[in-house]
Amino acid sequence: MSQHRPLGASGRTAAVPALPDLPEATVARLPEYLRALHHLVEAGHDTVSSEGLAAAAGVNSAKLRKDLSHLGSYGTRGVGYDVARLVDQIEYVLGLTQRRFVALVGIGNLGHALAGYAGFASRGFRIAALFDADRERVGEKINGLAVRHVDDLPEVVAEESITIGVIATPAGAAQRVTDLLVDAGVTSILNFAPCVLSVPEGVDVRKVDLAIELQILSFHAHRKASLTALPRTPGAGLASMPSAVAAPGTNRRPGGRHRPARTEAFGT
Amino acid sequence: MSQHRPLGASGRTAAVPALPDLPEATVARLPEYLRALHHLVEAGHDTVSSEGLAAAAGVNSAKLRKDLSHLGSYGTRGVGYDVARLVDQIEYVLGLTQRRFVALVGIGNLGHALAGYAGFASRGFRIAALFDADRERVGEKINGLAVRHVDDLPEVVAEESITIGVIATPAGAAQRVTDLLVDAGVTSILNFAPCVLSVPEGVDVRKVDLAIELQILSFHAHRKASLTALPRTPGAGLASMPSAVAAPGTNRRPGGRHRPARTEAFGT
DNA sequence: CGCGATTTGTGCACGCCTTCACAAGCGCAT
DNA sequence: ATGCGCTTGTGAAGGCGTGCACAAATCGCG
Numbered sequence: 001m002s003q004h005r006p007l008g009a010s011g012r013t014a015a016v017p018a019l020p021d022l023p024e025a026t027v028a029r030l031p032e033y034l035r036a037l038h039h040l041v042e043a044g045h046d047t048v049s050s051e052g053l054a055a056a057a058g059v060n061s062a063k064l065r066k067d068l069s070h071l072g073s074y075g076t077r078g079v080g081y082d083v084a085r086l087v088d089q090i091e092y093v094l095g096l097t098q099r100r101f102v103a104l105v106g107i108g109n110l111g112h113a114l115a116g117y118a119g120f121a122s123r124g125f126r127i128a129a130l131f132d133a134d135r136e137r138v139g140e141k142i143n144g145l146a147v148r149h150v151d152d153l154p155e156v157v158a159e160e161s162i163t164i165g166v167i168a169t170p171a172g173a174a175q176r177v178t179d180l181l182v183d184a185g186v187t188s189i190l191n192f193a194p195c196v197l198s199v200p201e202g203v204d205v206r207k208v209d210l211a212i213e214l215q216i217l218s219f220h221a222h223r224k225a226s227l228t229a230l231p232r233t234p235g236a237g238l239a240s241m242p243s244a245v246a247a248p249g250t251n252r253r254p255g256g257r258h259r260p261a262r263t264e265a266f267g268t
Numbered sequence: 269m270s271q272h273r274p275l276g277a278s279g280r281t282a283a284v285p286a287l288p289d290l291p292e293a294t295v296a297r298l299p300e301y302l303r304a305l306h307h308l309v310e311a312g313h314d315t316v317s318s319e320g321l322a323a324a325a326g327v328n329s330a331k332l333r334k335d336l337s338h339l340g341s342y343g344t345r346g347v348g349y350d351v352a353r354l355v356d357q358i359e360y361v362l363g364l365t366q367r368r369f370v371a372l373v374g375i376g377n378l379g380h381a382l383a384g385y386a387g388f389a390s391r392g393f394r395i396a397a398l399f400d401a402d403r404e405r406v407g408e409k410i411n412g413l414a415v416r417h418v419d420d421l422p423e424v425v426a427e428e429s430i431t432i433g434v435i436a437t438p439a440g441a442a443q444r445v446t447d448l449l450v451d452a453g454v455t456s457i458l459n460f461a462p463c464v465l466s467v468p469e470g471v472d473v474r475k476v477d478l479a480i481e482l483q484i485l486s487f488h489a490h491r492k493a494s495l496t497a498l499p500r501t502p503g504a505g506l507a508s509m510p511s512a513v514a515a516p517g518t519n520r521r522p523g524g525r526h527r528p529a530r531t532e533a534f535g536t
Numbered sequence: 537c538g539c540g541a542t543t544t545g546t547g548c549a550c551g552c553c554t555t556c557a558c559a560a561g562c563g564c565a566t
Numbered sequence: 567a568t569g570c571g572c573t574t575g576t577g578a579a580g581g582c583g584t585g586c587a588c589a590a591a592t593c594g595c596g
Contacts, residue, residue: 019491035463050545065544077590078542194387204485209299220456331555346573
């Protein structure tokens with residue numbers, strides 16, 4: 001933890017200060033911390049306590065401290081974390097110090113929206129190419145960038161140093177596009193198509209399926225409904241349930257993810 | 269497991285066959301199974317083995333069996349699962365036997381795309397109302413549905429029996445919209461705005477942040493790059509860090525190291 | 537200069553999830 | 567009817583992630 005790291009505000013030391021391999025769960029939260037930190041910067045804060053940052057990011061403060069400790073621990077006891085330094089640190093670890101170029105494939109309904117989504121550019125990602133298989137759409141300009149035919153993908157990916165592919169095609173085309181991207185050297189793929197992609201080892205795929213999210217919500221709604229519809233299970237030691245019912249008006253827990261609430265009414 | 273369940277092809281028995289409370293991880297995978305099953309139905313299969321379904325859904329077969337066992341176990345040893353029955357079962361558990369009505373708030377770039385996204389309707393969700401705060405947009409029709417002003421939200425939500433809210437507004441408006449939805453009785457929210465929402469207990473929030481997904485990919489890309497750039501680690505104080513570097517080139521375990529994201533086809 | 541207030545970093549225990557491995561159950565051929 | 571092969575369902579073990587609780591460290595103030 002005391003291993004000094006040549007990062008700071010000074011130089012980004014282009015390569016290899018030996019990235020620690022963070023727990024996946026931590027990696028998933030770092031972007032959230034980063035966003036909260038940017039807010040703090042704009043608000044003029046220059047330090048923040050783990051408690052404060054955790055609240056802003058919607059997580060437990062102990063979890064936040066542990067997460068940050070994994071990447072080298074830059075807090076000062078009794079004071080908190082230096083906001084600017086922490087921003088640098090997280091951005092470095094996430095690889096955001098270098099701009100990343102993105103190819104977006106499938107300029108349909110969703111792809112069109114993604115192409116115009118400001119949230120990408122504002123966080124260091126540049127959409128460098130748009131592709132579609134429909135020659136009707138080729139040539140169309142979105143935000144000043146022309147749609148190209150997917151046949152051109154291999155050469156364009158190489159020319160533009162593209163390292164991330166975003167797939168917004170119908171499911172039927174997704175695997176073909178994936179293979180194209182992988183062959184072109186892309187090793188990170190964000191998949192919006194509702195299907196499973198097969199990729200060689202070393203290629204990273206993340207999936208976002210809007211319908212799945214709704215179905216998960218549906219489950220919980222269904223479950224809540226069935227619970228309230230049922231007056232209650234007789235007997236049932238509710239005492240065993242810790243926070244389930246909890247004081248009525250007490251407080252609105254912000255980040256508290258739904259706890260499945262463990263109603264031990266197992267079977268019947 | 270033997271608790272007979274009045275579902276089958278016969279009736280949906282409107283309410284309360286005592287939903288088991290599934291592990292959250294299982295719930296998140298059920299929609300994936302469901303999609304794979306629908307494919308199998310179209311392909312004419314009437315039974316499927318856990319191995320086959322697991323491959324189609326991109327998961328481990330043991331995991332799949334355990335998942336299915338949680339919801340009552342409808343397989344036949346030596347044969348496999350009855351596809352049609354399994355579809356019914358999963359759809360029932362997920363609450364998809366009743367149509368769910370969705371309100372979409374924020375008809376900007378992304379909202380517009382979501383409003384036109386066919387994937388929702390095809391899985392039983394009906395977008396029943398569109399809202400925006402910009403009076404310029406009010407009245408615009410998308411897929412035959414007119415955009416209404418967000419001030420009308422409370423009454424429309426009640427009229428249309430809306431139970432799910434989708435937030436596609438800028439971050440600054442998201443909390444306000446959330447409060448509106450919650451006050452109107454919505455207990456399931458899908459949030460696309462890059463911010464943390466505060467909701468009272470009992471309300472379910474899921475978040476989809478496109479930029480975060482890219483940042484996670486960026487991390488892995490960065491990490492891969494730093495590993496290949498460094499042939500060997502310059503020993504030094506890294507020993508103090510527990511699992512710091514872990515053999516650069518010996519990474520021949522497919523599933524072992526960092527979790528590759530949720531869906532990922534074990535290539536090799 | 538020392539003390540108390542504050543906040544970080546982390547050891548520890550617990551629970552969830554995953555995976556292996558295998559017994560139990562089922563159908564089919566003989 | 568019987569045995570064999572296939573597949574499910576699950577006990578058990580291990581790993582990962584979470585949250586508590588506290589020692590260590592730092593600052594500010596008297």
